[in-house]
Amino acid sequence: MESGGFTDFLQFIFMGLQRGCIYALVAMGFNIIYSATGVINFAQGEFVVLGGLMMVTLTTGFGLSIVFAFLISTLFVTIIGILMERCTINPVKKPTVLRLIIITIAVSILLKGVAMIIWGKGSHYMRHFSGSDPFVIAGATILPQTLWIIGILGVIVVAFVVFFNLTMTGKSMRACAINRDAACLAGINDRNMVMLSFALSAGIGAVAGIIVTPIIQMDYARGALLGLKGFGVAVVGGLGNSLGAVIAGILVGVLEALSGGYISSHYMDAIALLILLLVLFVRPSGLFGSSEASRLKEF
Amino acid sequence: MTEIILELKKLRKNFGGVVAVDHMDLTVESGSITSMIGPNGAGKTTIFNLITGFLKPSAGNILYRNTDISGMKPHVIARKAIARTFQNVQVFPQMTVLENVMVGRHIRSKSGFIISVLVPPFCRREDKKNRTDAEKWLDYVGLGHESDKTAGSLSLGNQRKLEIARALAMEPKIILLDEPASGLNARETVVMGRLIEKIRKMDITVVLVEHDMELVMDISDQIGVINFGRCIATGNPAEIQSNPEVIAAYLGE
Amino acid sequence: MRHKDYMGLGILLLVIIFLPFVITNDYYLGVLVFTALNCLTCIGLCLLMGYAGQISLGHAAFYALGAYATGILTAKLGWSSWMAMGTGVIISAGVAFLVGVPSLRLKGHYLAMATLGFGAIIHIVLIAAVNMTGGPSGVVGIPSLHFFGIELNTDTRFFYFSWSTVIIGLLLALNLIHSRVGRGLRAIHGSEDAAGSSGVNTSVYKIKVFMVSAVYASVAGSLYANYVNYIDPGPFDVMHSVLLLTMVAVGGMHTIWGAITGATVLSLLPEFLSSMSDYFESLGLSYQPDYDTLIYGGILLLMMLFLPEGLVDGMNSIRRITSTMFIRARKKLVF
Numbered sequence: 001m002e003s004g005g006f007t008d009f010l011q012f013i014f015m016g017l018q019r020g021c022i023y024a025l026v027a028m029g030f031n032i033i034y035s036a037t038g039v040i041n042f043a044q045g046e047f048v049v050l051g052g053l054m055m056v057t058l059t060t061g062f063g064l065s066i067v068f069a070f071l072i073s074t075l076f077v078t079i080i081g082i083l084m085e086r087c088t089i090n091p092v093k094k095p096t097v098l099r100l101i102i103i104t105i106a107v108s109i110l111l112k113g114v115a116m117i118i119w120g121k122g123s124h125y126m127r128h129f130s131g132s133d134p135f136v137i138a139g140a141t142i143l144p145q146t147l148w149i150i151g152i153l154g155v156i157v158v159a160f161v162v163f164f165n166l167t168m169t170g171k172s173m174r175a176c177a178i179n180r181d182a183a184c185l186a187g188i189n190d191r192n193m194v195m196l197s198f199a200l201s202a203g204i205g206a207v208a209g210i211i212v213t214p215i216i217q218m219d220y221a222r223g224a225l226l227g228l229k230g231f232g233v234a235v236v237g238g239l240g241n242s243l244g245a246v247i248a249g250i251l252v253g254v255l256e257a258l259s260g261g262y263i264s265s266h267y268m269d270a271i272a273l274l275i276l277l278l279v280l281f282v283r284p285s286g287l288f289g290s291s292e293a294s295r296l297k298e299f
Numbered sequence: 300m301t302e303i304i305l306e307l308k309k310l311r312k313n314f315g316g317v318v319a320v321d322h323m324d325l326t327v328e329s330g331s332i333t334s335m336i337g338p339n340g341a342g343k344t345t346i347f348n349l350i351t352g353f354l355k356p357s358a359g360n361i362l363y364r365n366t367d368i369s370g371m372k373p374h375v376i377a378r379k380a381i382a383r384t385f386q387n388v389q390v391f392p393q394m395t396v397l398e399n400v401m402v403g404r405h406i407r408s409k410s411g412f413i414i415s416v417l418v419p420p421f422c423r424r425e426d427k428k429n430r431t432d433a434e435k436w437l438d439y440v441g442l443g444h445e446s447d448k449t450a451g452s453l454s455l456g457n458q459r460k461l462e463i464a465r466a467l468a469m470e471p472k473i474i475l476l477d478e479p480a481s482g483l484n485a486r487e488t489v490v491m492g493r494l495i496e497k498i499r500k501m502d503i504t505v506v507l508v509e510h511d512m513e514l515v516m517d518i519s520d521q522i523g524v525i526n527f528g529r530c531i532a533t534g535n536p537a538e539i540q541s542n543p544e545v546i547a548a549y550l551g552e
Numbered sequence: 553m554r555h556k557d558y559m560g561l562g563i564l565l566l567v568i569i570f571l572p573f574v575i576t577n578d579y580y581l582g583v584l585v586f587t588a589l590n591c592l593t594c595i596g597l598c599l600l601m602g603y604a605g606q607i608s609l610g611h612a613a614f615y616a617l618g619a620y621a622t623g624i625l626t627a628k629l630g631w632s633s634w635m636a637m638g639t640g641v642i643i644s645a646g647v648a649f650l651v652g653v654p655s656l657r658l659k660g661h662y663l664a665m666a667t668l669g670f671g672a673i674i675h676i677v678l679i680a681a682v683n684m685t686g687g688p689s690g691v692v693g694i695p696s697l698h699f700f701g702i703e704l705n706t707d708t709r710f711f712y713f714s715w716s717t718v719i720i721g722l723l724l725a726l727n728l729i730h731s732r733v734g735r736g737l738r739a740i741h742g743s744e745d746a747a748g749s750s751g752v753n754t755s756v757y758k759i760k761v762f763m764v765s766a767v768y769a770s771v772a773g774s775l776y777a778n779y780v781n782y783i784d785p786g787p788f789d790v791m792h793s794v795l796l797l798t799m800v801a802v803g804g805m806h807t808i809w810g811a812i813t814g815a816t817v818l819s820l821l822p823e824f825l826s827s828m829s830d831y832f833e834s835l836g837l838s839y840q841p842d843y844d845t846l847i848y849g850g851i852l853l854l855m856m857l858f859l860p861e862g863l864v865d866g867m868n869s870i871r872r873i874t875s876t877m878f879i880r881a882r883k884k885l886v887f
Binding site: 351352353372373374376377378382383385389390391392393394398401402403404405406408409410411412414415416417418419420421423425426429450462465466469 | 554723724726727728730731732733734735736738739741742743745746747748749750751752753754760764806
């Protein structure tokens with residue numbers, strides 16, 4: 001097949017879309033916990049890894065169907081998220097930012113260690129959801145799995161909008177995020193909202209891990225970089241802004257794929273991180289947030 | 300008592316659409332005690348934050364001894380001998396009481412990073428002087444006996460005194476006190492009032508934000524009444540007490 | 553306070569002088585050399601985190617800059633080790649300045665993530681810039697250090713040298729802590745607003761202490777390269793930054809002795825555990841070096857939950873409790 005300039009370009013765009021959707025999901029995970037607690041969960045990347053590895057075990061190890069394994073893996077990581085909140089965040093009486101950062105870092109090392117002992121150091125292969133024969137569009141190929149990723153991101157975004165705008169629980173969570181004291185006075189149990197935010201965030205992380213594993217082959221050590229990029233995307237989109245995260249995720253994913261294709265694949269990750277750092281330095285409020293508002297937040 | 304040390308001219312600060320301070324004019328005479336009163340959220344602390352450089356004015360000027368200091372960084376303003384305390388007490392909780400006051404000597408001493416790293420503490424003359432000066436200011440506010448405790452372990456009243464000692468150690472020309480009596484009991488408030496008058500006698504200008512009317516009326520030379528970010532009246536205590544606009548604002552007409 | 557610090561230094565000095573008479577095994581001396589290097593880095597990190605209150609999750613990068621400066625300049629360009637170490641220090645301080653200016657305007661989580669990102673970028677560059685760093689296979693043939701004509705080529709010699717560096721580093725750090733600048737830094741930690749309104753130039757101070765802590769890490773990195781004579785990107789990853797942070801946090805951030813304690817305990821722990829592996833096996837457990845990550849994570853979590861002020865403070869409070877218990881018990885005996 002002849003690989004013209006446009007075909008290459010389109011190929012990179014597809015690759016970027018696929019990465020971007022994953023970053024967007026990780027970033028949304030960061031956003032949920034941040035909105036509810038003001039905490040950045042450094043173990044977010046580990047949720048992704050655990051979701052992916054669990055999926056591998058259930059499908060290739062136990063031979064479960066994709067749908068069933070998907071649900072169990074998500075549930076499994078969600079429970080880990082709840083445990084994390086109950087055992088490590090909830091008991092802290094006098095939380096300082098530094099202490100909370102170190103606690104979530106500790107949890108991330110712990111989860112990483114556990115993952116390494118259970119799943120070993122190798123990377124794990126998993127079959128694609130619906131075959132790995134690519135579709136060809138204008139000479140460029142796109143995997144069915146990529147379509148799955150885009151579709152699932154879409155479903156989750158819609159579910160989010162519905163949950164936070166139309167359900168009572170979702171509205172309560174938003175109320176807590178805006179003003180916790182007022183929400184408590186209105187009879188909302190803020191502690192439960194924090195737990196719920198960890199559960200949701202872990203669940204979303206797991207989904208990201210599950211859908212990406214067939215493409216990247218998950219191993220125990222991937223959490224750090226995924227988490228770092230996901231956080232960067234969350235910042236670019238404006239911390240707490242989930243729609244911003246989706247746009248920023250796709251933007252960063254595409255930029256990364258393009259720089260990998262046209263500049264150097266060795267430095268692809270470094271370039272992506274550099275872009276994210278630059279945004280962090282120049283506009284810590286994100287591309288879509290107002291700078292004045294974020295400066296007023298307690299950071 | 301005629302020289303003007305601090306002058307706010309048409310000062311304005313808005314956070315997005317919210318106007319916190321608007322068209323604010325105020326002159327402070329050297330050596331006086333000027334108080335700002337007004338309901339909560341009227342913008343008094345915002346004015347302090349503007350004067351001390353924590354916020355940049357959206358419009359207007361702040362003149363200190365006839366130079367414009369608006370928009371300068373906090374530490375630059377501090378070096379001009381403008382000291383302040385905070386509404387929610389800001390001591391350095393992990394440091395000892397004495398060390399807290401020694402931080403106040405920061406602008407009156409020089410040694411930088413390289414000297415600090417290379418010269419051991421017992422060889423520094425400047426440090427010894429800082430220590431004795433700091434002890435002097437602790438005695439001045441009546442905390443001399445607490446000097447080795449950590450600041451975080453002091454009572455609120457003593458933390459407020461410590462904050463003032465730290466500010467005085469800067470040898471300021473003007474000191475801004477943000478609600479120094481809030482959270483204090485009646486007896487402590489009286490002591491605080493005496494301390495403020497003692498500070499004025501050292502020829503340090505005092506600007507005070509305070510809710511305790513008795514204290515304000517007792518010690519102030521001039522009072523500015525702030526409401527919705529504007530100065531609605533200025534005058535001596537007697538004038539303010541009989542001003543119909545002030546009474547309206549306070550009784551909430 | 554100060555007298556205690558100098559007493560501590562004296563005790564440390566005595567222990568260091570006599571330790572090689574007790575421990576003659578080269579392997580264990582080597583472990584203690586690595587302990588010294590970690591102590592050195594942690595002193596710097598403690599100045600930044602414990603005293604100035606600014607977090608860094610990228611300190612392995614400065615450790616790497618020191619090591620690679622020494623490695624590349626000595627093995628490939630034939631510079632003297634001391635020149636290389638000095639150049640490493642200048643490079644690290646320069647990079648710390650460039651990274652610090654934009655980063656240290658950030659606070660809390662943002663700063664943590666920015667430094668983490670910086671560390672990750674440096675690690676990627678170490679692997680990818682094959683022409684300069686040798687890529688994954690690293691730099692070989694790094695010469696040993698010479699000190700006044702003595703080649704530091706035995707473990708005992710390097711043990712003394714590395715720990716002397718720690719003592720000097722500690723002395724300089726103590727000077728800084730008990731100075732006008734040190735008080736300014738601690739003031740920033742206590743309340744940045746109050747520090748600013750007391751005349752402390754908070755942004756410049758934060759950048760300078762970041763540079764100082766980078767210099768500590770860089771020197772440790774150079775010594776590492778001189779000691780093992782071979783470097784590759786492996787030990788300089790993000791995980792090492794996290795480990796350094798763990799050491800400082802476990803020992804107790806608020807005192808420099810906490811950093812030393814934390815660095816020593818966590819550097820010796822894996823050796824201790826693997827020396828106990830026979831005992832574990834008799835219990836039906838098998839210990840593998842792979843478990844280190846898990847153990848570090850567990851220790852850090854437990855410390856943060858139950859002894860957030862660190863081991864040194866924790867020991868003090870335990871001592872206080874036991875001494876009051878002792879006094880009470882004695883009173884009971886008397887009456």
